[in-house]
Amino acid sequence: MPLKIHRALPILLAVSLFCANNAAADEIDAALAAAERAVIAAESAQPRGDAAQALEQARGQWLAAREARRKTDKLRLAEAAAANADLAHAKARLDTARQAVESAAARNADLRRRLLMNGGG
Template sequence: MTRNVPAGLAASLLLAALLGGCASVPPPTAELDAADRAIRSADALEPRGPAQQALDEARQRLAAARDAASRKRHAEALVAAREAEAAAAVAAAEARRATLEAEVDSKAARNAELRRRLLVQGD
């Protein structure tokens, strides 16, 4: 059984823990780079619909992360960068799901057409 914790709440709790625990959080350079790579990878899948919405969210979160990093709010930037990477992963997964679903639909239509032809030829 999984629990549905709103992403915003989880991020807020993580941010609070990071901000409260250490003032010397290093710049999240690796996380920003990872989020950027994940976004480019998801974008290469040509997402549409829900996948495009997730990719747009990833881009917004990455922009927020870069903004926070530029203001030396490294803990906030770290959280936003990780959220951006996660949203990009969702976008990629959704894009792959849509591609596979389209392939299944195409093959099902092809099979139905072949069945129809076989029935017509069998008469």
């Protein structure tokens, strides 16, 4: 019986190394896909100003991640790209919300002026 274990050990080691390599590749593929989705989502928010700069940085990091040779570099760059794209998306949404608030405030001020001019106050 011990002889069978010694024969199976190299096979088990090879299988575990293969699985570990596949898991790392899957993690990198998932990180690259997440970065791509985040960049696309940020682009759809039509960022301007600081948000546009964050998006450009994210896009550059995502492209660099795709071209990187080392797995650790791919993973690091993909994660940074996703984070910067999320930041760009959040800043773009914040800018949109601010514009909506400013527009509503201007409409309210106009309505107040009209009410006061018509003697409604």
